[in-house]
Amino acid sequence: MCGIVGYIGNNDSKEILLNGLEKLEYRGYDSAGIAVMNDKGVTVFKEKGRIADLRAIVDENVFAQTGIGHTRWATHGVPSKVNAHPHQSASGRFTLVHNGVIENYSGLMREYLQDVAFNSDTDTEVVVQLIEKFVNEGLDVEEAFRKTLSLLKGSYAIAMIDAENDQTIYVAKNKSPLLVGIGDNFNVVASDAMAMLQVTNQFIELMDKEMVIVTKENVTIKKLDGQVVERKPYTAEVDASDIEKGTYPHYMLKEIDEQPLVMRKIIQAYQNEAGELTIDQEIIDAMNQSDRVYIIACGTSYHAGLVGKQFIERMAKIPVEVHVASEFNYNMPLLSEKPLFIFISQSGETADSRAVLVSVKELGYKSLTITNVPGSTLSREADYTLLLHAGPEIAVASTKAYTAQIAVLAILANVTAKSRGIDLDFDLVKELGIVANAMETLCDSKEEFEKIASEYLTFTRNCFFIGRSVDYYVGLEGALKLKEISYIQAEGFAGGELKHGTIALIEDGTPVIALATQENVNLSIRGNVKEVVARGANPCIISMKGLEDEEDRFVLPEVHELLTPLVSVIPLQLIAYYAALHRECDVDKPRNLAKSVTVE
Numbered sequence: 054m055c056g057i058v059g060y061i062g063n064n065d066s067k068e069i070l071l072n073g074l075e076k077l078e079y080r081g082y083d084s085a086g087i088a089v090m091n092d093k094g095v096t097v098f099k100e101k102g103r104i105a106d107l108r109a110i111v112d113e114n115v116f117a118q119t120g121i122g123h124t125r126w127a128t129h130g131v132p133s134k135v136n137a138h139p140h141q142s143a144s145g146r147f148t149l150v151h152n153g154v155i156e157n158y159s160g161l162m163r164e165y166l167q168d169v170a171f172n173s174d175t176d177t178e179v180v181v182q183l184i185e186k187f188v189n190e191g192l193d194v195e196e197a198f199r200k201t202l203s204l205l206k207g208s209y210a211i212a213m214i215d216a217e218n219d220q221t222i223y224v225a226k227n228k229s230p231l232l233v234g235i236g237d238n239f240n241v242v243a244s245d246a247m248a249m250l251q252v253t254n255q256f257i258e259l260m261d262k263e264m265v266i267v268t269k270e271n272v273t274i275k276k277l278d279g280q281v282v283e284r285k286p287y288t289a290e291v292d293a294s295d296i297e298k299g300t301y302p303h304y305m306l307k308e309i310d311e312q313p314l315v316m317r318k319i320i321q322a323y324q325n326e327a328g329e330l331t332i333d334q335e336i337i338d339a340m341n342q343s344d345r346v347y348i349i350a351c352g353t354s355y356h357a358g359l360v361g362k363q364f365i366e367r368m369a370k371i372p373v374e375v376h377v378a379s380e381f382n383y384n385m386p387l388l389s390e391k392p393l394f395i396f397i398s399q400s401g402e403t404a405d406s407r408a409v410l411v412s413v414k415e416l417g418y419k420s421l422t423i424t425n426v427p428g429s430t431l432s433r434e435a436d437y438t439l440l441l442h443a444g445p446e447i448a449v450a451s452t453k454a455y456t457a458q459i460a461v462l463a464i465l466a467n468v469t470a471k472s473r474g475i476d477l478d479f480d481l482v483k484e485l486g487i488v489a490n491a492m493e494t495l496c497d498s499k500e501e502f503e504k505i506a507s508e509y510l511t512f513t514r515n516c517f518f519i520g521r522s523v524d525y526y527v528g529l530e531g532a533l534k535l536k537e538i539s540y541i542q543a544e545g546f547a548g549g550e551l552k553h554g555t556i557a558l559i560e561d562g563t564p565v566i567a568l569a570t571q572e573n574v575n576l577s578i579r580g581n582v583k584e585v586v587a588r589g590a591n592p593c594i595i596s597m598k599g600l601e602d603e604e605d606r607f608v609l610p611e612v613h614e615l616l617t618p619l620v621s622v623i624p625l626q627l628i629a630y631y632a633a634l635h636r637e638c639d640v641d642k643p644r645n646l647a648k649s650v651t652v653e
C-alpha cells in the first residue's frame with residue numbers, strides 16, 4: 054500500500070527519496086512522486102507507474118536538501134499522474150503526502166472548502182487545502198496543521214513541507230504507520246524503516262494522534278493539544294542486506310528457499326538453554342485462563358490460523374474459532390466468557406486486524422499478536438507478542454511468513470499443552486527439524502514443480518485445489534498463491550464439498566490439484582479425485598510418503614501428521630511461482646495488490 058519517505062539535512066534529497074521509494078516498491082503501488090525544496094521553492098515530480106518512470110522525469114539539476122516522497126495505491130480516484138502524491142494547496146505554498154483514508158473528506162470539503170478548486174479526486178487534497186485555508190485566516194503553520202488534524206476522521210500518516218520554510222517537515226500520524234529516523238545532522242521520515250535503512254537504523258515510533266516538527270537537528274513530538282512528548286529512538290534490527298534479492302530472480306523464490314532456515318531460526322529462538330521449547334509464562338497463563346481462543350487474521354495469515362486451530366485444539370485442548378478480520382467487527386459472534394484473542398499478521402499493520410484489536414481492547418479482553426515485525430502497530434497494541442523470526446518478507450505473495458506462523462502456533466500449542474500436564478507423544482523440536490530437512494528436499498526439487506506448472510497451468514483459465522481436513526486449509530492457501538500471482542482463477546475446496554455444486558465447473562482438462570497427506574481421509578480424498586476425473590479433470594495428486602499410490606504426481610517426504618502443512622504448501626508455492634513466470638506475470642508485484650494492507 055502507500056508509502057511515505059522524507060529527508061531533511063545537508064545532502065541532495067532526491068536520490069535518498071527515490072532510493073527510499075524503491076525500497077517500498079514491494080508494498081504495491083500504482084504511481085509515485087517526490088517534492089523537493091530549497092531556498093528557491095518547491096519542485097514536484099510525479100508519475101503514474103513505476104519508480105523507474107518517476108526517476109526518468111526527475112530533473113537532475115535541482116539540488117534540494119529537504120523533500121518528501123510517496124508511493125500511492127489508489128483508494129479515492131483512479132491511478133493517474135494527477136491523483137499521485139504529493140498534493141499541493143491552491144497557492145502552491147503547502148505540499149503534502151498522505152497514507153490512509155480521510156473518511157470525512159467530502160463533509161470537510163462542503164463545510165470549509167466550497168470556494169477552492171480541487172486538482173485531484175483524492176481525499177488527501179482536502180488536508181493540504183484546509184491547512185492553507187487556516188493559514189490564510191491567520192493561524193501560524195503549526196496551529197493550522199494541528200487544527201486540520203483535529204478535524205480529520207479516519208487514518209493518516211502525513212508529511213508536509215511549506216515553501217516559505219525550507220527548514221522543517223511537518224509530520225502526523227493516526228492509525229497508519231509512520232516513523233521518524235534520526236541521523237547525524239539530518240533526519241528522515243518513513244512509513245517503514247526499510248525505506249531509510251540506507252541512511253540510519255535509529256528510529257522513533259510515533260503514536261496515534263501525534264504530530265512532529267522535524268528539522269535537520271531536532272525532532273519534536275507533540276500531542277494534538279500541544280503537549281511535548283519525549284521518546285527515545287530504537288535500533289531497527291533489520292539488516293540492509295536482508296532486503297536485497299542477491300542472485301535470485303525474484304524475492305518470492307528467495308523467500309521460498311529461506312523456509313528451512315526460518316524453521317531452524319524459530320526452533321532456536323523458542324528454545325531455552327536446556328533445549329526445551331519455551332514461551333513467556335504470561336502468554337501461557339493467558340492461554341490457560343481462556344475458555345476459548347479467537348484467531349483473527351486476513352488472507353494467508355487467516356489460512357495459517359486455520360492450521361493453528363488444529364494445533365491448539367488437538368494439543369492444548371482449548372476450543373478455537375478462526376475469523377476473517379474484515380468480517381469480525383461487523384458480525385461479531387457471541388463471545389465466550391473468557392476469550393483470548395490471537396492476531397496473526399506478517400506485517401503487524403493490517404488495518405482490518407487492527408480494527409478488531411481496537412474493539413476487543415475496548416471490551417477489556419486480552420490479546421496476543423503473532424507477527425514478523427517487532428514494534429509494528431499490532432505488536433505494540435496487543436498485550437503480548439510472539440515473533441516469527443522470518444526476516445523481512447518483500448514479495449507480495451506471502452510464503453515464509455505462512456510457514457513461520459504455523460511453526461510458532463505449533464510451539465504455542467505445544468508449550469501450552471505441556472503446561473496443562475497433557476502428555477504429547479512426540480518431540481516438537483525433533484519434528485520441526487525433520488520438517489526443515491523435508492523443506493530443503495522440496496526446495497531442491499524445483500524442476501519437478503516447474504514441470505507440473507507448465508503441464509497443468511500454462512493454458513488453463515482455472516484450477517481447483519482439493520483436500521480434506523488440514524489439506525483443505527493448505528489447498529485454500531495454494532489457490533490464493535496461484536490466483537494472486539498468475540491471475541488464474543483458482544479456488545480451494547473441501548474434497549467432499551465439490552459434489553454439492555462446484556463439480557459443475559469441471560470440464561475436459563480442468564486441473565485439479567489434490568493433497569493427500571492425512572491417513573484418516575486418504576481414501577476419501579482419492580474417491581473425490583475419481584469423481585472429478587470421471588468428468589474430465591486433469592488430476593495432480595500430491596501425497597505423503599507412506600500414503601502414496603501409483604497415480605500420484607509427487608510424493609512429499611514424510612513428516613509428523615500434524616505438521617504436514619509446513620511441507621505440503623511448498624510445492625503449491627513453487628507451482629504458483631512457475632505458473633506466474635510462464636505467463637510472464639510480475640511475480641513479486643502482482644497487479645492490484647499491496648504487501649501491507651493499511652486501509653480497511
Ligand code: F6R
Pocket residue numbers: 351352353354355397398399400401402403406449450451452533534537648649650
Ligand atoms: C497473500 C498475502 C495476504 C496477506 C494478508 C494479511 O499472499 O500476503 O493475503 O496474508 O494481506 O497480511 P498480514 O499477514 O500482514 O496481516
